[in-house]
Amino acid sequence: MSTYHEPVMPQTCMKYLNLQKGKIYVDATLGGGGHALTMLQQEPGIRLYGIDQDEEAIKAASERLQGYSPVLIKANFKDLRTQLAYNKVKGIDGILFDLGVSSHQLDETERGFSFDREADLDMRMDRDAGNSAKDIVNDSSFEELKKIFKEYGEEQAAGRIGRAIERYRTERRIQSTTELARIIESVVGAGSKESLKAKVRIFQALRIRVNDELNALSTALDDAINLLNPGGRIVVMSYHSLEDRIVKNIFRLAEQDCICPPAIIKCVCSHYSKIKILTRRPVLAEPEEIASNVRSRSAKLRAAEKKWGKQ
Ligand SMILES: C[S@@+](CC[C@H](N)C(=O)[O-])C[C@H]1O[C@@H](n2cnc3c(N)ncnc32)[C@H](O)[C@@H]1O
Known part of the structure; x- marks a missing residue:
C-alpha cells in the first residue's frame, strides 16, 4: 500500500496547514491517503474530509486510514462547496491540494496515462466521467x-x-x-x-x-478561499507551470483590496483582501527529497492564510 504514492513534502505541508485539535480540514486530493495519514498521525484530534474523483484512490485511502475516522468522498474537487454542504460543513480550517495524478494512476497500465505502455487511450481520473x-x-x-x-x-x-x-x-x-x-x-x-x-x-x-483540470482548479481555489474560517490555511502543490500560474494569480487577486483601474478615484469594485500569502515564492522540495522521490522534483508549494474581518 505504501507504494501507491509517496507523498511530496509532507512536513512542509503540515507546517503550513498548522493543524489544530478539534478543527476541520480537507484533503482535496486524497490519492493513496499519504498526506491524510500524516495529518491524522500528527494531530489525531482533527476532523478530516478526504476527496478524490478516483474510486480506486478512495478504496486505497480507506484501507490506509483504518483506525482513524475521516469522511471520504468520491467527488471532483470543483464541487467542494456542494460536497461540504451535504456534510453540513459550513467552514473549514485548512485545505490541501496535491494536484495531478498519483504514481498509482500512472503505473496502472490500463488507465491509459502512459505513452510507452499499450492500453486503451483513456486518461480519465474519474472512470464514470x-x-x-x-x-x-x-x-x-x-x-x-x-x-x-x-x-x-x-x-x-x-x-x-x-x-x-x-x-x-x-x-x-x-x-x-x-x-x-x-x-x-x-x-x-x-x-x-x-x-x-x-x-x-x-x-x-x-x-x-x-479531466478539465485547470477549470476545476480555478473553481475549487475560489471556493476553498471563501470556505476557510479566519486563520484557516490553504496549501497547494502543483507540478505544471499552468497550474502554478493559476494558483499564483488566484492567491494574488484574493490578497488584494480594491481592484478598480487606477483612473477611478473612489472604489466601486468592493473587492477586499481575504487572504495573506505565506509563501512569496513557491516552496520547492529539498535536494534529499528530490533524490529519493522523483515526483517532488517539479513540485511547487504555495500557501495562504484566511484573514480576519469581512466574511
Ligand atoms: C498527486 S495525487 C495525491 C496523492 C496524495 N496526496 C497522497 O499522499 O497519496 C492526486 C490525486 O488527486 C486526484 N484528483 C486530481 N484532480 C482531482 C479533482 N479535480 N477532483 C478530485 N480529485 C482529483 C487524483 O485522482 C489523484 O488521486
Whole structure:
C-alpha cells in the first residue's frame, strides 16, 4: 500500500496547514491517503474530509486510514462547496491540494496515462466521467487539437501533430496509447530526447483536457478561499507551470483590496483582501527529497492564510 504514492513534502505541508485539535480540514486530493495519514498521525484530534474523483484512490485511502475516522468522498474537487454542504460543513480550517495524478494512476497500465505502455487511450481520473482521451483525439477538429497541444502542452509541433492525427483517422480511429505515441513519432522522430519530451507534453496536454483540470482548479481555489474560517490555511502543490500560474494569480487577486483601474478615484469594485500569502515564492522540495522521490522534483508549494474581518 505504501507504494501507491509517496507523498511530496509532507512536513512542509503540515507546517503550513498548522493543524489544530478539534478543527476541520480537507484533503482535496486524497490519492493513496499519504498526506491524510500524516495529518491524522500528527494531530489525531482533527476532523478530516478526504476527496478524490478516483474510486480506486478512495478504496486505497480507506484501507490506509483504518483506525482513524475521516469522511471520504468520491467527488471532483470543483464541487467542494456542494460536497461540504451535504456534510453540513459550513467552514473549514485548512485545505490541501496535491494536484495531478498519483504514481498509482500512472503505473496502472490500463488507465491509459502512459505513452510507452499499450492500453486503451483513456486518461480519465474519474472512470464514470465524460469523454476519454480516445474521444478527444478522434472527435476534435484539427483546430481544437492544435489548441489543446499548444495551450496545455506548450508543444512547438502542435499543428503538425494535429495534422498527423487528422490524416491518421481518415483510415481508422485511434484506439491505444502506443498508437498515438507512434503518430507523434511520425512527426518528431523516434528515439531522441526531443521525441520523448514531445510525447510527454502531448500526453500531459490531453490528460489536462480530458479531466478539465485547470477549470476545476480555478473553481475549487475560489471556493476553498471563501470556505476557510479566519486563520484557516490553504496549501497547494502543483507540478505544471499552468497550474502554478493559476494558483499564483488566484492567491494574488484574493490578497488584494480594491481592484478598480487606477483612473477611478473612489472604489466601486468592493473587492477586499481575504487572504495573506505565506509563501512569496513557491516552496520547492529539498535536494534529499528530490533524490529519493522523483515526483517532488517539479513540485511547487504555495500557501495562504484566511484573514480576519469581512466574511
Ligand atoms: C498527486 S495525487 C495525491 C496523492 C496524495 N496526496 C497522497 O499522499 O497519496 C492526486 C490525486 O488527486 C486526484 N484528483 C486530481 N484532480 C482531482 C479533482 N479535480 N477532483 C478530485 N480529485 C482529483 C487524483 O485522482 C489523484 O488521486
